[in-house]
Amino acid sequence: MNNQNENSPDSTTFHWLEHRDRSNLTHFRRFPSRRERRREQALKDWFGTELGRNEIQARQQPSAPLEKTLDGLMKELGKGRQVLLEQIKDRWPELAGADIARQTSPLKLYHQCLDIEVSNSMWLYELQTRRKNLLLQRLKEFSNNQIQDIRLLPAGRRR
Numbered sequence: 001m002n003n004q005n006e007n008s009p010d011s012t013t014f015h016w017l018e019h020r021d022r023s024n025l026t027h028f029r030r031f032p033s034r035r036e037r038r039r040e041q042a043l044k045d046w047f048g049t050e051l052g053r054n055e056i057q058a059r060q061q062p063s064a065p066l067e068k069t070l071d072g073l074m075k076e077l078g079k080g081r082q083v084l085l086e087q088i089k090d091r092w093p094e095l096a097g098a099d100i101a102r103q104t105s106p107l108k109l110y111h112q113c114l115d116i117e118v119s120n121s122m123w124l125y126e127l128q129t130r131r132k133n134l135l136l137q138r139l140k141e142f143s144n145n146q147i148q149d150i151r152l153l154p155a156g157r158r159r
Contacts, residue, residue, distance in 0.1 A: 084143055085109045095138050100131065112148040114139060119155050127152050 032040065043059075044052030074083045085106065093101040103123040107115040118124040127135070132150065139147045 081109045084146060085114075088114070088139070088142070091142070095142055096135060100127070100135070107153070109147070112146065114147050114150045115153055116150055117153050117155055121154065124152055124154055 040052070040056055043055050046052070047055050071083060085108070088095065088106050088109075092104075092106060096104060100123075103119045104127070105117050107117050109115075116127075118127060132152070136147075136150050139150065
């Protein structure tokens, strides 16, 4: 077996000791299935009662942080863009700078283009002519090149 696939939380293959047969039950009502009991019994027979428990625990996948699990789930459901947009909104003052952040707000992420609402025409002109490339560079770095373009919109004109 490939130990890297077994121990990595991002792995798409499931470990053979995971409790997956009755995953619809909550944690306090969850009992091992027949298949899971057979696996555990085989390990106890092979290693002995005491060592069997240790082997079962050692071979189960380590728990992953909830944030990582939810991000993976959202990406599987096709909601990765919303997660990225929320992360950008949370860190907008750091990414855009305090002055720009007061006058702008990220609206929507469509394909690889981020729509940004700008409060007035003076700031719109300033951003389009002088600061768009710098802002785009910061967003590309933050999003690992998931954002390839930004579109600056005047306030009140959302698509």
